[in-house]
Amino acid sequence: MKLNYKFSNLCGTVYKRGNLAFTPDGNSVVSPVGNRVSVFDLVSNKSFTLPFENRKDIVRLALSPNGTLLITVDEDGRALLVNFHRKVVLHHFNFKTPVRDLQFSPNGRYLAVTHDKHVHVWKTPGFTLEFAPFVLHKKYPGHYDDVVHLAWSPDSRFFITGSKDMSARIYAVDHVDGFYGAVLTGHKDTVLGAWFSKNMKTVYTVGRDGALFEWNMESEMEGGDKKLSDGGDPDESAPNKKRRTQAAEKAQPADGALTKRPFVKRWRTSARHYFMQNHAKVVSAAFHAGSNLLVVGFTSGIFGIWELPDFTNIHTLSISQKKITSVAINPTGEWLAFGSSALGQLLVWEWQSESYILKQQGHHHDMSCLSYSQDGQFVATGGDDGKVKLWNTQTGFCFVTFADHTAGVNALEFAKQGQVVFSASLDGTIRAFDLIRYRNFRTFTTPTPVQFSCLAVDPSGEVVCAGSVDTFEIFVWSVQTGKLLDIFTGHEGPVSALAFSDGMLASASWDKSVRMWDVFGRDRGAQEALEHPAEVLSIAYRPDGKVLAASTLDGQVLFWNVAEGKQVGSIEGRKDIAGGRKVSDRMTAANNSAGKHFTSICFTADGSGLIAGGNSKFVCIYDVPTKVLLKRFQISQNLSMDGMKDFLNSKDMTEAGPRAELDEAGDNSDLEDRQDISLPGVQKGDASLRKTRPVARTKGVRFSPTGRSWAAASTEGLLMYSLDETLLFDPFDLELDITPEAIYESLADREYLKALVMSFRLGEKPVTRRVYNAIPVDDVALVARELPVRYLDRMLRFLVAHMDNNSPRVQFDLTWATCLLRHHGRYLKDRGLEFASVIRGLQKGMARSYEELSNVCNDNTYNIEYLLTAQKQTEKGRETEVEPTTSIEEINMDMVI
Template structure:
């Protein structure tokens, strides 16, 4: 400016750039492409990327949490597998080795390997340390894989076929096909491994769920017959219950050991009523064809999440079999199936504008797509995607759940610090009494009273007021009732606190004294242990980066000091001898630059 001279020309995408913005200082330019879901921040002076993010080009089909809840892996119709950080919301690695749409993703128990199944007939394993595809599993003849699961040890990988109605079992170590499980008479819709037993549950469109013992018997151990097609199946975290979602919008609960039904939930009305622009019947009539396509247990197994061909995600209580809460994933009216009643402005004397075939030279109406086409007519200029949830999963830490939908990847989290949930409360237990007890240096009693009041700020004040010398005695004599609560509090605090060594001391002493008892009831407190692992892993990574940065800076300063000392000694020696010999020109330039630095 003001002569409008071209400084730099940047080609960032083959799609239309939808939005451009400068930051306040004018150093960074943000560029957005709506077609690819792409966001770039470019520093034009140094010609480098500050930020580069891109979502899935097509719909997301599946997701899976890492065992510590720190990462989420997603797969889409574009054949890409993306890994996201749950705290920052950024995608930090993308694998694009697949040639077809992704139908299922899974993490191994150590959290180092991501597995994905695809319609291209391959199962691929990706290493999260080196970011590479280190193993590819294939079947004897080409099969479109519809789902994937991995056992608790990470040694066995299973995938179901969409066109052959078989389940394929591979060894993770060797990559060899171990077994082909046959018995279903329809496409395999879902697979689930028990976390505690060697049981594999397979759901199929042939109205049955089969339980297999992959490690011992070749045939199906049990077969559960249902009245309609089975869309989803999942084990409770402790492996003692099985949830099955069917085409009639019912969720039934079964005992996997005895194959006896324990209860059921009718969820058709909870899905909600919605009508597309091109539908010829009412929303209530359309509800008869909707169902839950994905279900998932909460981390403690008390609740179950269900979602499907609707904008609603339902959370049910398993014990009471009633709806606890319903979430609307979107309020975007540009999606189809958002309204129960059609807008009168879209109605004409011939019916809805969406049903009026667009002729030449007409501006109203639309091109009517072919019968059975679900993803829209790509020749049409305007296409409204239908709102739906394709996959849902609860975080292993028990503090969040995620869903892949038409809107994108959504993460819902609960902040327990703001919830007042007292425990064993009595009339004399008040914040003032807790602080008086703390003033008398009766630390153990003050800690237990603060947990009974269960107010996060008060618990933090009490814990941080306890001297480090008293931690050992308090942890050793703490009743079992308060051990889980204290461990839960420490797991939440370690993520945000600056007193890392202090809280690490608490965690260390608590686990050392109560380790055997905690191991006995590990299934009940699994969510707390996962949350603790997540916080410690994140702190380890953050501190590791700082330490590496300091180490490299000190190495640089030491090398600089040695070079400067050498240069000064050479210079002093030449002056004392009266000689006018100089260093080589290259060495002299290098030394002068170091001196300036």
């Protein structure tokens, strides 16, 4: 059994808190999801999660202008410096205070970071391992309250800040003659946004109260016969005015000459605008200097787009009833990204066509269950919000959401045949969803309302069974007719799990027993019960149906021979699953029995392994024949969740209880954040309210039918683990002498496949182009057939780029495309979503070549027809000229005769 499973993706969570950022090419959105970072490729329709983790939830991130460096900062001010392309952490750093904003300068040389009332500008770290990669350039004081916003000027010489002290300030990174700083006042609330225009002659500031101020720069000569006016800018503070006047008088020369006197730049308010959004506060704002677009998000869930400086409202759209936490604009100004932490929603809006590029949202509350489709390409998840979502494992996107249930979904199951998924809910219904038409085509109910906790579907797809919590009964329905066929009774406690195998239904209950039921036999009574030492929480059949595994409340996993009804083994998993200590626990993690059991188990595809997870931060994989723990995975390192630490610090204990459980909602600035609308004692609710910290737990684990991946429904979301593809053996990885000379030598020896693969490893486009053009046409089929699938994507992308460059070798390119599709068609079909973008590019290139060839052929046809017609006209002309001459000669001969 392979154990090199690595974290591959995080689905089910697209945005939690913090700011959004676009990549420099504008095609991808970088979104913080808890203590991880997810990247959504909007062109290739694919998402992936970077493999590193911060200590706590990420609140700010910044991407360098060239897209190579990514800095993520958690809520404590601890930062990670990441090589974005290689997905490798370069350095750890601690800013020592919570960071509200950080921005790279446009030239990439500096990094500005807020530090309470100050701003620290650091030199951008390099890519080498250094003892102190972060070098402080300068500190900039001046504000009287926390700085909440930063923005750079286009030339990277100045930056502007917005603060809670209701003012904005302009700073120069280095000394500039005639510039002594600027203070922009006049707002009546926190300045959430401040930006320079493209020509740097105008500054726009946005206040939280919905006011937009426009400031224009004026230049006055310093000193001279005309002194600076004391009654200048009315919004300028008195201390700043006095300081500026003293500096001007000190810089005035003694002779009063005006030839070398510098100019002083001053900013004056030229216009004031108000958004007028029915008392809604501004939460987030973004400005695109190239197109003068201002995007503002409000607490009411409305966002608006204004064109400056005319303040023309282009769009006003309501996304939801919750506030828009973050707004971002891509570099071209075409796409807008919105994040809502209250809903966990991420939207990308194209404002010109008024259409959604991306609209993703995870489960509003915890994810409670999951199920794999038979081909392993889709995963269905159910949540406490009553929704059923289907996720594509290749792209990481949710492509359909069913919201028919009115209560939490507890169980999901794909039909073994057909495109159908079944769900069981606490609302007393079992629903069947058609994955072709995307609709709920069947609803199964009971004569009296009950709450369902588990679900099982017959392998033939004819029967669906569900167990209840309150009546301790098992209900059996016909999928075709929707009628209730039978009701099995006998359990004395809530039914916790069901499983089908070879017509036999196994049911687990809190009455410490597992019962076997013959659903299709004449005698539908229960067989002999399998007694357990504690409450049974989950069961799973081995793929061959001969062994049944059951997890109990005392932390054990018991294995039973189904035919003989005998126990054949057990696993003691209390120590393996034991997690950390919660802040409210009165005893240590070692002595606490809570959470030391498995709530979900599943066999591997070959039956040799068992994966198990529970109310803990660990997921365990056991070897079934030897009953030995093979590997233990920790689902998260996020200290923002409860139950992560093994030991608690006494300094976090106050007279009112643990510091993490103190209700600090009264300190929030927004009225809607201070109001508590939840019922007393409710532990679930708005995920953005941190009065009750989320607990690290795994509610469901499933192995993919292909055996190459497994998924866990956890507090963080849907965690996907797959076999590490980078560990696949590639003989060219061992080559250290992959140079252009070695490639050309292989090409001269007519080793075309080796030369082509080595050129891909080298990554130089001219070398690859030379090798490609040097391969004879007769050898294309052989090279394409033997090409390793690892380099198939690179080969197709190179071919698309070669066709896009108007290559004259059209037949050669088409021969390559035909051979690659013929020999690797099945591999491409199985991974259609992964190669969708490059296949579309290949199709467009072939269509373009066809169109160009058609035009050339049409032109040649017209030219040939013209030449033939002209030739016929010429021949007719010659015949017309010859006939009169002949007739005259004949007449003359006749006259002579």
